[in-house]
Amino acid sequence: MQNTPLNPEDPASLGDFELLGRIGQGGMGQVFLGESPGGEPAAVKVIKPSVVDSESRQRFAxxxxxxxxxxxxxxxxxxxADAEADQPWLATEHVDGPDLARHVKTHGPLPSVLTAALGAVLAEALSAVHTQGLLHRDLKPANVLLGPNGPKIIDFGLAAFTESHVSLTAPHQVVGTPICMAPEQAAGVKPLTSAVDVYALGALLLFAATGHYPHEAATPYMVFHLVTDPGTAPDLSGAPGELLPLLTGMLAQAAGDRPSLTDVVQQCRSVIEAQGMKIAQARRRLTTHTAGQWHKAAPADDSPTLPQPAPTTAAPDTDSAPAAQDTPVPPVSSTPAPSPTVVETVPGLTGPAVQDSPDPTPTARRDPSEDSPRELPAPGRPPTASRRPKEGTPTLRHSPQARRTAERLRAAYAARAPF
Structure with a gap:
């Protein structure tokens, strides 16, 4: 998320949370990066006054x-949270990652198997929430954050404000856009059921797979008209064939024609398993992909890619180094082998990558310009200034006296050695 400094008019704190900066802004208000007294990061959303009234405060509470x-x-x-504050606010866990809308706009739609994994993850999460008697009612790509540990849903409870004063005859009073809103919710039907979140999830998955929503128009009012018109079918163009049955059911006009969230999970699993993958694998790949660590040549067993250590100053061993374009860097072996550290060039990287050495301790290599062994720095640690003197600068180690002293010491140690 983008983090910008606070404005002069911004509060310094809300409740027990110190505000550190701004991380977003939307139709509901401003989102701040906050920190608890114990150092826990939080996303603190402050509701703007224009959407606050006594009824919304009561429902929010x-x-x-x-x-x-x-x-x-x-x-x-x-x-x-504080529903009684001049500007009501809600603090939730801070998820360090972009929302789904930003990810798709930046990197393009998700592959069908990853869209199905996302559907299974979110449907299961929503189902658990519904058992507590709460609906989200405002599920959309901007409310799904793609963190380093997988997607997370945000903004539960804020629909109490979203629904304030919504009217089809007064489009200027609509908070947000109804691009993921179920027909019965847009039409003002009460009470709402879990089917509204099923529809919203279907719209979200369609966007994830295609980059567009079921109904799009120039204004929110026109979108409302398309959503509530029984004769206007959702636009499923570009959706992968394996997802069409699922999306068609989730975006059905009548709430009773939509599948339950349990059925959604099962259908998503079927899509994944039909492509020869397990649900756990698909979930890991989804997280890796959205975290920006997706590799085209992913290992078949979904094992994580090991980070390469930083380059050392050792010169490449031309006799033993494999060709970079033919042989990839091998994985770390569980059985150490007495081979030296090898430096090779890997395509796509700006510098040399070090093949993992089986022995984590620094290796010693004899410098032809000196008689004493030189210890290489440990991987990831740059040489110290004393090990890299300026060219032409005399050092004690290179003086004749130092070489003679080292020679006498080696002779003395050799005379006492038991081998």
Whole structure:
């Protein structure tokens, strides 16, 4: 997420959270990066006054009580809130990663198997929340953050403000855009059921797979009209064939025609397994892909790529170094072998990459310009200034006296050696 400094008019703190900067802004208000007294980072969303009234405050307070009971690895953890503040605020776990909307706009749609993995992950998370009696009601790509540990859903409870004063006859009063809103929600039907989150998830998955939404138009009012019109089918163009049955069902006009979230999970698993992959593998690949660490030649067993140590100053061993374009850097062996550290050039990198040495201790190599062995720096540690003197500068180690002293010491040690 982008982090910018606070403005002069921004509060320095909210509740127990110190505000450190701005990380986003939307139709609901401003999002700050906060920190608890114990150093826990938090995303603190402050609701702007234009969407606050007595009814929304009351519903927000009720939903806060429900939010306190909700937890799970795919839900950004609730950290605090105040519905009675001049500007109500809600603090949740800070997820260090872009939202799904930004990722797709920057990197393009997800492959079908990763879209199915995303669907299974989010459907399972929503199902757990529904058992607590809470609906999201504002699920969209901007409310799914792609963190280093996988996707997480944010902004539960804020739909209390989103629904304030929504009217099809007054489009200027609509908060946000209805691109992922279910037809019955857009039409003002009450009470809402879990089917609204199923529809929203279907719209989100369509966007993830194609880069567009079921209904798009120039204004929110026009989108409302398309969403609520029974004669206007959702635009599924570009959707992978294996996802079409799932998306068609999730985006059905009638709430009763949509699958349950449990069915969504099973259908997503079927898409993944039909491509010869297990759900756990697909989930790992999704996280790796969205975290920016996806490699085209991913290992078949989904083993994580080991980081390469920093280059050493050793010269390449031309007799033993394999050709970089023919032989990739081998994995670390569990059985150490007495081979020296080898430096080779890897395509795509600006500098040399060091083949993992089986022995983590520094190796000694004899410098032809000196008689004493020279110890190489450990991988990842640059040579010290004393080991890299300026050219032409005399040092004690290179003086005749130092060489004679080293020669006498080696002779003395050899005379006492038991071998």
């Amino acid at each position: 009720q939903e806060i009580e429900v939010l306190k009971t909700i937890w799970g690895p795919r839900i950004a953890a609730f950290l605090g």
